[in-house]
Amino acid sequence: MSSTAAPSIWDRERIWVSVGGIALIFLGAIEALAVTTVMPVVSAALDGQDLYAVAFAGTLATSVIGMVACGAWSDARGPxxxxxxxxxxxxAGLLISGFAFTMEQFLVGRLVQGLGAGGETVALYVVVARLYPPNLHGRIFAAFAAAWVVPAMVGPFLAGAVAEFLDWRWTFLGVAVLTAIAFVIIAVRLRALDLGGGDASSVTGLGRRLLLAVVVAVGAVAVGLSADAQPVVGWPVAVLAIVVIGFAVVPLLPRGALRSVRGLPSVILVRGLVAGAFFAAEAYIPYLLMAEFGFTPTWAGIALMLAAFAWAGGSALQGRYGETLGNHRIALISLGLILVALASVLVTTLTGASPVIIVIGWGFAGGGMGLLYPRLTVLTLAYSAPGNAGFNSSALSISDATGSAGGSSRHPTERGAEPPASSPRRSLSSGAKLP
Incomplete structure (x- = not known):
């Protein structure tokens, strides 16, 4: 009888890669969620109110460029x-921001940080494709998703406490130090592993793709910034930007993605559509709870925690039972849960029923997304070969980012209402992205 243990993300070959990768995701989430909390303090300290929005939007823009560059590089040379x-x-971006003495210096740090954040996610996906067997992909991506839960709960609070009792700079410098430690953990182990080679032809046309990535990034920023403009200006700008994104993004996605061709193209398209629909809808949940039911911002934010925990639970479920359930069944279950959530919001709004129904109902949406989101990543790698996993991973990330930006182009605050509490999973404007 063989005593050989079944492959695991925690086995001897992969444990330190898993730990390092999860730590990098965790710290990226901490920073992305914390920066929203400390930015008012930063802009006041550096007299940079005029560059407040650019400090967020610029990070998103450069992250798209990082996705494309690291995707091509990973295919050409390995991840x-x-x-x-x-x-x-x-x-480096965190250090520049943490040591900045002017808002312009801080902005440079945010731009550099965005390049790294976008490229890091794509490179980690390719590492997973090269190092983990397909039957472990669901589990490692479930672990990546779970790495967002604790930051979602405590990240903004810790950032506020650090800024209040220590100094805002430590929200950047502290994450930089911890990221360096996580980097050493994963780098030392990767040096001893064979991640395969690459295909130099993957960099063909890279200059054109980078230029298109810049266009997509600028368009996504324009969509986000249009939300702060008057509707008579904001809506035309948003529509024009989305049209430009639609044309520029086509060469950055697998052929047939916008036509939902069966296989990988449809997976990439669904990721963008789901991201746009969910995060745009979730932006209205705190607003609805505060404007219609008298919730405070704190309680409105706490109401979304159920969805955050449900997301993690759904991710863990697909990681453990994904192969048994099958992709079609997971998709049907996920869409069913999301429809239940939307129905609960609609019924409560129309009938004036207890807002508890919204809170519980939106938990179903989180569970559905937890099932579906990492499964789409698993499918992307399943449809990928070693020579195009980087391109496909970057396409998935770009679809995610542009779909979220397009879906979130208008928000409730354009009506003059009190700003809703931030989503507990990410702030799109800071360039954060779920695994």
Missing amino acids: RGPLYVAVSLFI
């Missing part, structure tokens, strides 16, 4: 170098 450079840029 080790791109991951090292991306994490180094992320740390």
Whole structure:
């Protein structure tokens, strides 16, 4: 009888890669959620109110460029170098921001940080594709998703406490130090592993793709910033930007993505549509709870925690039973849960029923997204070969980012209402992205 243990994300070959990768995701989430909390303090300290929005939007813009560059590099040379450079840029950006004495210096740090954040995610996906067997993909992506839960709960609070009792700079410098430690953990182990080679032809046309990535990034920023403009200006700007994104993004996605061709193209398209629909709808949940039911911002934010925990639970469920359930069944269950959530919001709004129904109902949406989101990542790698996993991973991330930006182009605050509490999972404007 063989005593060989079944492959696991925690086995001897992969444990330190898993720990390092999860730590990088965790710290990226901490920073992305914390920066929203401390930005008012930063802009006041550096007299940079005029660059407040750019400090967020610029990070999103450069992250798209990082996605494309690291995707092509990973396919051409393997993911080790791109991951090292991306994490180094992320740390460098944090250090520049943390030591900044002017808002312009701080902005440079945010731009550098965005390059690293976008590239880091894509490179980690390719590491998973090269190092983990397909039957473990669901579990490692479930672990990545779970790494967002604790930051979602405590990140903004810790950032506020650090800014109040220590100094706002430590919200950047502290994450930089911890990221460096996580980087060492994963880098030391990756040096001893064979991640395969690459295909130099993958960089063909890279200059054109980078230019298109810049166009997509600028368009996504324009969509986000249009929300702060008057409707008579904001809506035309948003529509024009979305049209420009639609044309520019086509070469950055698999052929047939916008036509939902069966296979990988439809997976990429669904990721963008789901991201746009869910995060745009969730932006209205705190507003609805505060404007219609008298919730305070704190309680409105806490109401979304149920969805955050449900997201993590759904991710863990698909990681453990994904192969048994099958992709079609997971998709049907996920869409069913999301429809239940939307119905609960609609019924409560129309009938004036207890807002508890919304809170519980939106938990179903979180569970549905937890099932579906990492499964789409698993499917992307399943449809990928070693020579195009980087391109496909970057396409998935770009679809996610642009879908979220397009879906969130208008928000409740344009009506002059009190700003809703931030989503507990991410702030799109800061360039954060779920695994």
